[in-house]
Amino acid sequence: MNSNEMKRKVAELKKMKEALRLGGGPEKIDKQHRLGKLTARERIEKLLDKRSFVEMDLFVRHRCTLFEMEQVDIPADAVVVGHGKIDGRDVFVFSQDFTVFGGSLGEAHASKIVKIMDLAAKAGVPVIGINDSGGGRIQEGFDAQYGYARIFYRNVIYSGVIPQISVILGPCAGGAVYSPALTDFIFMTEDISYMFLTGPKVTKEVTGEDISAMDLGGPFVHCKTSGVAHFLTKSENECFGSIRTLLSFLPSNNREKPPIVASSDPPERSNEKLGEIVPTDSRKSYDIVKLISEIVDNYDFFEVQKLWARNMVIGFARINGIPIGIVANQPNVLAGTIDINASDKASRFIRFCDAFNLPLLTLVDTPAFLPGKDQEFGGIIRHGAKLIFAFSEATVPKITVIIRKAYGGGYVAMCHPELKADRVLAWPTAEIAMMGAEGAAEIIFRREIEGALDPDLKRKDKIEEFREQFGTPYKAASRGYIDEVIAPEETRASIAHSLEVLKNKHASNPYAKHRNIPL
Numbered sequence: 001m002n003s004n005e006m007k008r009k010v011a012e013l014k015k016m017k018e019a020l021r022l023g024g025g026p027e028k029i030d031k032q033h034r035l036g037k038l039t040a041r042e043r044i045e046k047l048l049d050k051r052s053f054v055e056m057d058l059f060v061r062h063r064c065t066l067f068e069m070e071q072v073d074i075p076a077d078a079v080v081v082g083h084g085k086i087d088g089r090d091v092f093v094f095s096q097d098f099t100v101f102g103g104s105l106g107e108a109h110a111s112k113i114v115k116i117m118d119l120a121a122k123a124g125v126p127v128i129g130i131n132d133s134g135g136g137r138i139q140e141g142f143d144a145q146y147g148y149a150r151i152f153y154r155n156v157i158y159s160g161v162i163p164q165i166s167v168i169l170g171p172c173a174g175g176a177v178y179s180p181a182l183t184d185f186i187f188m189t190e191d192i193s194y195m196f197l198t199g200p201k202v203t204k205e206v207t208g209e210d211i212s213a214m215d216l217g218g219p220f221v222h223c224k225t226s227g228v229a230h231f232l233t234k235s236e237n238e239c240f241g242s243i244r245t246l247l248s249f250l251p252s253n254n255r256e257k258p259p260i261v262a263s264s265d266p267p268e269r270s271n272e273k274l275g276e277i278v279p280t281d282s283r284k285s286y287d288i289v290k291l292i293s294e295i296v297d298n299y300d301f302f303e304v305q306k307l308w309a310r311n312m313v314i315g316f317a318r319i320n321g322i323p324i325g326i327v328a329n330q331p332n333v334l335a336g337t338i339d340i341n342a343s344d345k346a347s348r349f350i351r352f353c354d355a356f357n358l359p360l361l362t363l364v365d366t367p368a369f370l371p372g373k374d375q376e377f378g379g380i381i382r383h384g385a386k387l388i389f390a391f392s393e394a395t396v397p398k399i400t401v402i403i404r405k406a407y408g409g410g411y412v413a414m415c416h417p418e419l420k421a422d423r424v425l426a427w428p429t430a431e432i433a434m435m436g437a438e439g440a441a442e443i444i445f446r447r448e449i450e451g452a453l454d455p456d457l458k459r460k461d462k463i464e465e466f467r468e469q470f471g472t473p474y475k476a477a478s479r480g481y482i483d484e485v486i487a488p489e490e491t492r493a494s495i496a497h498s499l500e501v502l503k504n505k506h507a508s509n510p511y512a513k514h515r516n517i518p519l
Contacts, residue, residue, distance in 0.1 A: 024099030110147025132170030
């Protein structure tokens with residue numbers, strides 16, 4: 001082959017690539033922009049480091065011949081796949097192209113996704129899926145169905161092996177929703193994201209209920225009500241920035257430690273403001289997020305699922321440059337009690353952190369599990385058991401700090417020393433007991449109170465008597481249940497020292513094929 005022939009073939013190759021990269025063409029791209037959405041390739045460019053994306057399988061075509069599909073051109077089979085970098089670290093990514101046949105999934109489309117998932121697992125790097133699709137390609141029938149099953153299977157077997165992130169930037173309906181649900185984190189964006197198993201039309205036919213797509217499965221539904229999604233963003237650009245932030249805390253796979261960064265925030269920094277943030281009276285509320293922000297590096301806390309189950313706070317931060325996962329009761333909501341949703345929220349997060357070697361910091365201020373018929377009928381026993389299970393199973397460094405109330409089973413579930421917390425610290429305000437002084441006094445001293453000349457005065461005396469026994473951390477410390485009682489201003493330094501001591505912790509559980517968490 002002479003040089004001119006080679007030039008002709010290279011020119012032909014470039015022309016073919018340009019045509020394929022146009023996706024559905026200028027009109028469909030304009031329509032996507034009018035909907036307030038970026039295209040599949042624009043999204044990848046915004047997410048990844050500049051000029052780092054390497055596309056794969058650009059020339060893949062569907063093989064369907066039913067319903068005259070052999071005459072239908074579907075560039076890149078409606079999904080862009082490949083690898084690139086985020087902050088210099090490798091990731092694999094797929095981005096469904098709604099401008100091409102509605103981003104529908106068929107056999108070839110699924111095969112492209114499966115290929116990069118397998119490569120990501122082999123390479124030990126995260127995989128990010130950008131979902132914007134009308135669903136399964138009906139013309140391909142069982143081929144599309146099998147395609148979804150192939151993806152779901154890999155979501156499962158690679159769970160806890162590499163981080164998996166789903167981004168919903170358009171429709172995600174029917175069986176397609178189960179792939180995001182099987183991944184570690186789901187991002188949704190206002191006005192353009194929605195996901196549901198059964199759409200508004202079928203819902204109306206079956207139930208008679210008239211509801212819009214956004215009201216049925218929009219971002220506020222899944223970030224505030226269902227708890228399906230983890231992050232709500234106002235724009236696609238904000239979404240991509242949040243994904244990059246999330247990945248900055250995570251290792252690329254389960255065999256690596258999370259990335260430590262040099263911190264300009266001294267680990268010994270005193271937390272003088274904590275005395276102002278937290279009232280000494282345990283009946284008064286405060287915002288635990290303010291406490292967290294005060295003790296972490298540069299006051300920077302990356303909260304997860306902040307709108308759902310708000311009585312439990314979870315998220316990522318760093319202390320002395322070390323990424324950690326934080327689980328905390330929120331006294332501002334339901335007085336910090338633990339309910340069904342809070343149990344599920346924390347349990348899944350704990351298991352993620354343990355899978356990817358992130359130390360766990362638990363901040364305790366809870367009176368108990370939330371009482372009531374709805375909770376009991378809804379299975380609070382089973383759901384609360386998940387929290388105990390997750391903390392017990394975790395082998396990463398576990399540090400528990402008791403701020404105020406640590407009552408009964410609520411405290412046990414919040415990484416009690418006997419769930420193998422490595423370090424248990426307590427403030428002087430810590431109250432470690434089976435229940436609060438008021439309720440305990442009514443039970444223990446009921447007859448004395450009822451028989452007293454002045455029951456109210458006797459009740460107050462007995463409440464104070466109970467508080468003297470259990471209203472401070474010192475009795476628990478005298479029995480070795482608490483490692484150290486610290487002043488609030490020492491919190492950050494004490495946690496930093498504990499993380500340093502535990503940095504080379506090695507622990508394992510007895511062999512099991514897998515454990516049977518009470519789902």
